[in-house]
Amino acid sequence: MSIELAFRLDRGDFSLDLSLALPGAGVSAVFGPSGCGKTTLLRVMAGLERSAVGHLRVGGRTWQDVNQFVPPHRRAVGYVFQEPSLFPHRSVEGNLRYGLRRSRGNGDSARLEQSIELLGIRHLLGRRPHRLSGGEQQRVAIARALAMEPALLLLDEPLAGLDQKRRGEILPYLERLHRELVLPMIYVSHSREEVARMADHLVVMDNGRVQAEGSLTDVFTRLDLAIAGQPGAETVIEGVVDDYDSRDGVVRVSSDAGPLHAVLGQLGTGQHVRLQVQARDVSVALQAPQHSSILNVMPARIEDLAEQGTGHVMLRLRVGDAVLLSRVSRRSVRELSLEPGLEVHAQVKSVALLG
Amino acid sequence: MPGSADLTALWITLQLAAVSTLILLVLGTPLAWWLARTQWRFRFVVEAMVALPLVLPPTVLGFYLLIALGPEGPIGGLVEALGGQPLAFTFSGLVIGSVVYSMPFVVQPLQNAFSAVGRRPMEVAATLRASPMDRFFTVAVPLAAPGFLTAAVLGFAHTLGEFGVVLMIGGNIPGSTQVVSIAVYDHVEALDYTSAHWLSGGLLLMSMLMLMAVYALNRRFLVVRL
Numbered sequence: 001m002s003i004e005l006a007f008r009l010d011r012g013d014f015s016l017d018l019s020l021a022l023p024g025a026g027v028s029a030v031f032g033p034s035g036c037g038k039t040t041l042l043r044v045m046a047g048l049e050r051s052a053v054g055h056l057r058v059g060g061r062t063w064q065d066v067n068q069f070v071p072p073h074r075r076a077v078g079y080v081f082q083e084p085s086l087f088p089h090r091s092v093e094g095n096l097r098y099g100l101r102r103s104r105g106n107g108d109s110a111r112l113e114q115s116i117e118l119l120g121i122r123h124l125l126g127r128r129p130h131r132l133s134g135g136e137q138q139r140v141a142i143a144r145a146l147a148m149e150p151a152l153l154l155l156d157e158p159l160a161g162l163d164q165k166r167r168g169e170i171l172p173y174l175e176r177l178h179r180e181l182v183l184p185m186i187y188v189s190h191s192r193e194e195v196a197r198m199a200d201h202l203v204v205m206d207n208g209r210v211q212a213e214g215s216l217t218d219v220f221t222r223l224d225l226a227i228a229g230q231p232g233a234e235t236v237i238e239g240v241v242d243d244y245d246s247r248d249g250v251v252r253v254s255s256d257a258g259p260l261h262a263v264l265g266q267l268g269t270g271q272h273v274r275l276q277v278q279a280r281d282v283s284v285a286l287q288a289p290q291h292s293s294i295l296n297v298m299p300a301r302i303e304d305l306a307e308q309g310t311g312h313v314m315l316r317l318r319v320g321d322a323v324l325l326s327r328v329s330r331r332s333v334r335e336l337s338l339e340p341g342l343e344v345h346a347q348v349k350s351v352a353l354l355g
Numbered sequence: 356m357p358g359s360a361d362l363t364a365l366w367i368t369l370q371l372a373a374v375s376t377l378i379l380l381v382l383g384t385p386l387a388w389w390l391a392r393t394q395w396r397f398r399f400v401v402e403a404m405v406a407l408p409l410v411l412p413p414t415v416l417g418f419y420l421l422i423a424l425g426p427e428g429p430i431g432g433l434v435e436a437l438g439g440q441p442l443a444f445t446f447s448g449l450v451i452g453s454v455v456y457s458m459p460f461v462v463q464p465l466q467n468a469f470s471a472v473g474r475r476p477m478e479v480a481a482t483l484r485a486s487p488m489d490r491f492f493t494v495a496v497p498l499a500a501p502g503f504l505t506a507a508v509l510g511f512a513h514t515l516g517e518f519g520v521v522l523m524i525g526g527n528i529p530g531s532t533q534v535v536s537i538a539v540y541d542h543v544e545a546l547d548y549t550s551a552h553w554l555s556g557g558l559l560l561m562s563m564l565m566l567m568a569v570y571a572l573n574r575r576f577l578v579v580r581l
């Protein structure tokens with residue numbers, strides 16, 4: 001079960017030309033600047049761009065190839081548009097039932113109930129869309145798409161039209177979908193934060209082409225991409241909470257990088273967490289520091305480094321089975337003779353919980 | 356009080372307006388939909404043809420219709436060849452004339468309403484498994500409802516007020532093709548101002564009420580649609 005596609009689309013000043021194989025589960029984020037073709041890619045996949053040439057197979061089903069073009073209404077796709085796009089002439093429930101009634105299940109109410117529950121919109125069912133806030137409308141739109149039990153959920157910057165507060169209201173719901181459903185999702189975004197929180201797999205697009213593709217961690221830590229060159233560069237590490245010390249509120253998370261200690265609030269053991277480590281919060285030392293206030297000091301090896309032009313150098317460190325980015329000064333690199341292959345000690349000053 | 360001939364004229368007028376409006380909605384809806392969506396570069400030619408009755412003197416329009424509907428004309432000839440009755444100076448002929456004459460009043464509001472709906476709701480419906488026909492009736496038509504109301508009322512009201520075209524192709528046959536506007540003209544010619552007042556006042560009141568209904572309802576629709 002996977003998603004394979006290859007498409008070409010020419011529109012004079014813009015062209016899309018890419019080929020991708022995406023995992024059949026989890027969130028694949030498509031990241032890139034505005035105008036890079038992210039939305040067009042989703043529209044092509046949904047069958048809304050008739051002039052795109054190529055092929056698309058979703059979970060063994062062919063939606064488009066040289067011989068056939070399955071029209072959008074016959075594709076088992078759920079599409080959440082960038083701006084809330086509820087039908088103004090139907091109530092919230094009417095909107096939810098619109099797609100449900102027309103999909104295979106023919107009004108399977110169990111699935112509808114689950115969608116209502118997942119997005120927390122039960123209290124909105126009788127309302128008209130214009131009485132809802134932007135965030136509520138978007139939650140209903142997501143539930144409407146989910147209720148049809150799509151084979152693939154396409155989300156086109158569903159948070160872009162919302163302010164920071166509303167975004168914060170929806171993200172937890174999206175993360176919940178991610179945790180509780182096996183449904184593959186393609187999440188288009190130009191927000192690094194959303195990608196860090198949501199994505200398992202990452203596709204970086206630029207000018208209608210795929211610039212990089214791979215697991216979130218791999219792509220985020222590739223020093224040849226602009227994504228790792230930004231001031232907010234970070235590493236995302238997933239792990240499981242295995243201890244909580246109530247004396248000083250420190251959580252121990254076992255991860256590919258080894259045990260990480262951090263003050264993250266009270267978390268239950270066994271809980272799956274996604275952690276963020278900012279590159280600027282990671283420093284290196286040639287010898288294991290003694291009597292340090294830093295909780296996490298781990299043996300590491302420098303894999304790669306890249307100049308950042310501002311007197312900084314970005315290091316990619318191998319720590320256990322994980323990779324960490326570390327942003328240090330050029331002077332430190334010279335004075336410590338940091339170079340690829342060198343064994344160091346990585347000091348992680350701060351670890352944040354994503355979501 | 357209006358005489359029985361006047362009541363008959365009123366009845367014919369209402370029938371004519373109702374039948375014409377119905378036909379206009381059936382024909383005008385697909386045409387307006389097509390005009391609102393097509394990328395065809397010569398769309399403007401069709402739009403100009405639809406708008407022609409707005410600027411053409413009704414007598415000119417009526418003259419061409421008379422020729423087209425007559426036994427020698429393309430439409431009248433065809434109908435007669437198929438074993439039908441001649442169209443000129445009949446109620447059917449009046450309906451054809453009214454449909455052409457009131458076409459812009461139905462097509463333009465519908466076209467504007469469909470354009471205002473835009474492509475996005477239709478795309479949303481497509482991703483919600485609605486076939487093209489399904490999404491037209493369940494999304495485009497309800498969202499364009501104010502346009503339908505405007506189109507129907509303007510088409511109806513405009514047909515009520517038609518004079519020149521009717522005179523040219525329908526003549527003035529009491530009980531068959533005599534409509535209110537022409538009956539008023541006859542009364543004035545005969546200096547029967549009392550009857551002319553009754554009919555004119557009635558038409559004025561009816562038209563005013565209908566237009567007020569359109570504007571009032573459209574305002575409410577706008578509030579609902581934001």
